[in-house]
Amino acid sequence: MELLLEISTSLQAGDDGRVYELTVKAIEEGIGPKEILDDGLIAGMNVIGERFRRHEIFLPDVLLAARAMYAGLDHLKPLFLRDGITGRGTVVLGTVQGDLHDIGKNLVGIMLRGAGYEIIDLGKDVAPETFIETAEKEAAQLIGMSTLLTTTTPVMARVIELLKEKGLDGQIRTIVGGAPVSEGLAREIGADSYGYDAANAVEVVKALLV
Amino acid sequence: MSSFLDRVRSGEVLVADGAMGTLLFEEGLEPGQCPERMNLERPDILESIARRYLDAGAEILHTNTFGASAVKLADYGLAEQYQEINRAAVAAARSALAAHRLAQETVAQGEETTDAAVATARSAVGSAAASATESASRDVYVSCSCGPSGRILEPYGDTAETVLYEGFEQQLGAIVAAGVDLITIETMTDLREAVLAVRATRSISPDIPVMATMTFDDTPRGFYTVMGVSVEQAAEGLLEAGADLIGSNCGNGIETMVRIARAFAEATDQPIVIQSNAGLPEIREGRVYFPESPAFFAEKAPELLEAGVSVVGGCCGTTPDHILAIRRVVDERKP
Numbered sequence: 152m153e154l155l156l157e158i159s160t161s162l163q164a165g166d167d168g169r170v171y172e173l174t175v176k177a178i179e180e181g182i183g184p185k186e187i188l189d190d191g192l193i194a195g196m197n198v199i200g201e202r203f204r205r206h207e208i209f210l211p212d213v214l215l216a217a218r219a220m221y222a223g224l225d226h227l228k229p230l231f232l233r234d235g236i237t238g239r240g241t242v243v244l245g246t247v248q249g250d251l252h253d254i255g256k257n258l259v260g261i262m263l264r265g266a267g268y269e270i271i272d273l274g275k276d277v278a279p280e281t282f283i284e285t286a287e288k289e290a291a292q293l294i295g296m297s298t299l300l301t302t303t304t305p306v307m308a309r310v311i312e313l314l315k316e317k318g319l320d321g322q323i324r325t326i327v328g329g330a331p332v333s334e335g336l337a338r339e340i341g342a343d344s345y346g347y348d349a350a351n352a353v354e355v356v357k358a359l360l361v
Numbered sequence: 362m363s364s365f366l367d368r369v370r371s372g373e374v375l376v377a378d379g380a381m382g383t384l385l386f387e388e389g390l391e392p393g394q395c396p397e398r399m400n401l402e403r404p405d406i407l408e409s410i411a412r413r414y415l416d417a418g419a420e421i422l423h424t425n426t427f428g429a430s431a432v433k434l435a436d437y438g439l440a441e442q443y444q445e446i447n448r449a450a451v452a453a454a455r456s457a458l459a460a461h462r463l464a465q466e467t468v469a470q471g472e473e474t475t476d477a478a479v480a481t482a483r484s485a486v487g488s489a490a491a492s493a494t495e496s497a498s499r500d501v502y503v504s505c506s507c508g509p510s511g512r513i514l515e516p517y518g519d520t521a522e523t524v525l526y527e528g529f530e531q532q533l534g535a536i537v538a539a540g541v542d543l544i545t546i547e548t549m550t551d552l553r554e555a556v557l558a559v560r561a562t563r564s565i566s567p568d569i570p571v572m573a574t575m576t577f578d579d580t581p582r583g584f585y586t587v588m589g590v591s592v593e594q595a596a597e598g599l600l601e602a603g604a605d606l607i608g609s610n611c612g613n614g615i616e617t618m619v620r621i622a623r624a625f626a627e628a629t630d631q632p633i634v635i636q637s638n639a640g641l642p643e644i645r646e647g648r649v650y651f652p653e654s655p656a657f658f659a660e661k662a663p664e665l666l667e668a669g670v671s672v673v674g675g676c677c678g679t680t681p682d683h684i685l686a687i688r689r690v691v692d693e694r695k696p
Binding site: 205206207208209210211212214215248249250251252254276300301302303304306330331332333335336339 | 386391392393436511513516517518550578580581582585586587588589642643644649
């Protein structure tokens with residue numbers, strides 16, 4: 152549909168004002184909020200994610216597109232609640248204890264939100280217990296952990312251990328990522344999955360939470 | 362002491378030190394601790410790291426102030442202590458240098474008295490110290506390491522330019538007053554932030570030499586920072602802001618750094634600085650491992666010199682042995 156395509160292209164251009172206007176217009180025209188999300192906002196973020204991965208665009212472009220996405224998403228949220236539409240799932244996200252780098256984690260949050268997941272972002276320097284308490288309280292299906300430092304990967308391992316101790320593994324799944332993290336490390340510490348970048352994280356989460 | 366810039370302009374290649382963080386972690390820095398807190402609490406560790414790099418033949422020593430701008434220190438609740446933290450880092454570097462000089466003089470005097478005694482001393486302390494005695498007359502410069510704030514500037518992020526500028530101005534003002542010889546602005550990915558740091562330096566001192574380096578990704582379309590800055594844009598913007606040497610540090614191993622150096626040489630005729638990682642970190646059996654050995658650095662460093670690099674040093678994962686390897690390559694090149 153023309154209007155939804157325009158939402159997608161305006162989002163890609165980082166035009167938050169335009170995305171907001173078009174979202175309002177789409178609702179007025181009676182297009183369903185789920186359709187606006189999937190074929191407008193998510194479609195646009197998918198293009199942004201793919202182009203970022205191919206190094207065709209850079210972090211500033213992604214951040215502007217994300218802002219435009221939120222301009223539309225914030226307007227759709229009350230409608231989802233009204234219509235009783237539930238999201239694809241809830242993800243608790245954070246940079247692990249001992250690390251204050253959150254740009255990568257924020258990117259993952261943006262992309263997952265753009266893909267239709269509910270994100271509870273715990274920020275940076277997050278203790279293992281906080282991840283688990285929050286995931287239990289919010290009935291999240293997934294805990295996503297990020298780190299840029301090479302020295303904080305044991306914190307990720309601790310979260311996974313705690314889940315096992317509480318018998319929550321299998322019920323609450325885990326994904327890890329960040330510069331020093333690899334597929335091998337993810338396996339070694341027993342994480343359910345690993346995302347090598349923000350766009351890949353979305354694919355992995357989709358596969359994990361079917 | 363001969364001028365750093367005169368030496369660079371005469372075509373000399375200078376060797377900088379290697380990683381600080383990597384060695385601090387070996388010395389017991391805990392993950393999540395502020396590395397710059399060591400400046401106040403364990404200056405002895407900083408001194409011993411600096412001495413190891415001096416023994417390896419480094420002639421540019423970086424202060425442990427990568428994250429010592431008030432803006433960055435605020436993450437650890439240490440913003441108000443930025444002056445002491447910067448001053449203590451300079452004091453540790455200077456004190457290592459003084460101890461290094463004293464040790465050199467002692468060895469030199471020994472040489473005058475009995476050659477046999479020196480031979481014993483040399484075999485006892487190993488090749489690093491032997492190389493140090495050869496460098497008895499080498500001038501050493503203490504450079505302020507100044508890294509990015511970790512914030513994202515408006516309109517992409519929430520931080521105003523004035524906030525970063527003032528943060529850099531405070532840090533650089535404190536550390537220039539404490540007596541550094543050079544400024545190294547490093548690991549930058551946003552050209553605007555790097556330019557703010559260079560300008561802040563220039564507002565404090567019109568003539569202190571400034572090295573400014575950015576971290577690039579190797580993309581199919583060439584080298585770009587994650588913020589989208591090309592080598593050409595970096596060269597032009599940093600020089601215009603008043604940097605004397607420009608180049609790259611971190612993010613890549615030495616082979617990619619050789620290609621980045623060539624890209625800089627094509628973009629500018631101004632002197633280039635390269636501080637390479639010892640490859641990209643891997644985790645092996647739960648431990649961090651940097652794959653590029655000192656021998657690999659020895660093999661590849663000549664290509665950096667051929668590319669026309671004026672200052673060669675190390676970044677993450679490099680050790681005094683990597684610097685010693687570079688030192689030997691540079692010394693062999695000398696006529």
